[in-house]
Amino acid sequence: xxxxxxxVGVLSAISLTGCDSLRVTAxxxxxxxxxxWGYALxxxxxxxSEQTQAEITVLYAAFSLSCPAWGDLIPE
Numbered sequence: 001x002x003x004x005x006x007x008v009g010v011l012s013a014i015s016l017t018g019c020d021s022l023r024v025t026a027x028x029x030x031x032x033x034x035x036x037w038g039y040a041l042x043x044x045x046x047x048x049s050e051q052t053q054a055e056i057t058v059l060y061a062a063f064s065l066s067c068p069a070w071g072d073l074i075p076e
Contacts, residue, residue: 037063038073
């Protein structure tokens with residue numbers, strides 16, 4: 001989970017520097033980062049602890065803000 005949090009920080013920083021996260025206008029690098037991050041998002045489980053549920057919620061929110069056009073990759 002720590003590695004994912006670092007990845008979240010890096011992608012958040014990238015998005016805050018003005019990169020466009022829309023699939024149509026994103027660079028190949030931006031699109032690939034969003035794609036890989038989206039596929040790596042953890043799924044939720046009924047057996048998750050409250051802390052794990054909170055961490056997953058933060059990951060989903062960071063992904064949604066950094067890669068808005070890739071929201072379909074967030075597990076349901």
